[in-house]
Each structure stands twice: as C-alpha cells, then as structure tokens.
Amino acid sequence: MKKNIGAIIGLVVIAATLVFCATSFKSTLISYVPISEAKAAGDESVQIMATPVAGTTAFDSSLHALRFVMDDGKGGRIPVIYRGPKPEDFDTAAQRGYKIVAQGSYDTRQQAFVADTLLVKCPSKYQGKAGPAGANAYGTS
Numbered sequence: 346m347k348k349n350i351g352a353i354i355g356l357v358v359i360a361a362t363l364v365f366c367a368t369s370f371k372s373t374l375i376s377y378v379p380i381s382e383a384k385a386a387g388d389e390s391v392q393i394m395a396t397p398v399a400g401t402t403a404f405d406s407s408l409h410a411l412r413f414v415m416d417d418g419k420g421g422r423i424p425v426i427y428r429g430p431k432p433e434d435f436d437t438a439a440q441r442g443y444k445i446v447a448q449g450s451y452d453t454r455q456q457a458f459v460a461d462t463l464l465v466k467c468p469s470k471y472q473g474k475a476g477p478a479g480a481n482a483y484g485t486s
Contacts (some may be wrong), residue, residue: 350460352483363399364428365404365482367435378391378392378393378395379417379419379421380393380395380398380415380417380421380422380423381421383422383423383451383458384451384458385451386451387450387451387453388450389450390448390450390461391445391448392446392448393415393416393423393446393458394417394444394445394446394447394466395416395423395440395444395445395447395449396416396417396418396443396444396445397413397414397415397416397420397421397438397439397445398413398414398415398416398439398471399439399440400439400455401413401414401439402435402436402439402465405420405426408426409428410426410427410428411427411428411429411431411435412424412425412426412427412457413425413427414421415445415447416443418445418448421453423455423457423458424456424457424458425447425456425458425459425460426448426452426455426459426474427449427459427460427462427463428459429461429463431463432445432463432464432465433465434465434466435463435465438465441464443466444465444466445463445464445465445466446463446464446466447460447462447463448460449461451472470481
C-alpha cells in the first residue's frame with residue numbers, strides 16, 4: 346500500500362510539472378500577424394513583418410526613440426516606435442526594401458506600434474550563393 350502511495354505522489358508531481366512547463370512554453374510563443382490585426386491586438390505582444398517606408402525614419406529626442414512607418418505591401422501601414430539601439434542594417438533596409446520584423450504591441454494612446462525588438466531580414470544573407478557547377482555556398486548542389 347505504501348509503495349502505491351509513493352507512485353501516485355510521483356505521478357502527480359510529474360503531471361503537475363508537465364502542465365506547468367506546457368503553460369510556460371505557450372505563454373512565450375508570439376505569433377506573426379498582419380498589420381491590421383496588430384492594431385486590434387492591443388496589449389498582446391505580437392510580431393509584424395513589413396518593409397520600412399523610405400523617408401519616414403526620424404529620431405524622437407523627447408522619447409529617445411526611433412520612429413518610422415512600416416508597409417506590408419497590401420495597403421497596410423503602421424507607425425512604429427522603437428526604444429533601443431538601431432539595428433545595423435536598418436538604414437539600407439528602407440532603401441532596398443528589406444523586411445523588418447518588429448515585436449511589440451499597439452499603443453492606442455500613441456496610435457503606433459511600440460516595438461520591443463527589431464530585426465532586419467536581408468534576403469541576400471539567407472540565400473545560397475552559386476559556386477562552381479551549381480554548388481551553393483555550402484559546397485553542395
């Protein structure tokens with residue numbers, strides 16, 4: 346009987362640990378949404394991917410923040426505020442039409458997407474370069 350109680354307690358502890366891990370993991374997932382849905386998400390943290398609009402980049406010294414507008418190419422545009430170091434390739438992203446991933450939430454008071462992180466997605470960095478006899482950058486074809 347005592348052996349069964351120990352096994353039951355062990356199973357309960359294992360089950361509780363699995364439930365805790367599953368809920369913790371789910372809360373860290375952040376989904377990509379279109380710009381239109383980002384505005385409706387409110388305080389929920391989401392990710393948007395779009396191109397920065399050339400000529401809209403400005404540094405707001407009162408907020409100590411980078412401000413710019415993102416365009417999804419489908420008619421959706423959203424102003425973005427980012428308080429942090431400007432990504433290295435940010436200036437060329439607007440000129441060359443590279444995608445930027447912004448993670449954050451929409452602030453209705455400021456009427457802007459407040460980004461916690463920015464990441465420039467340069468397509469040439471992720472494509473294999475053709476080498477001899479059609480081999481890619483890793484030497485395989």
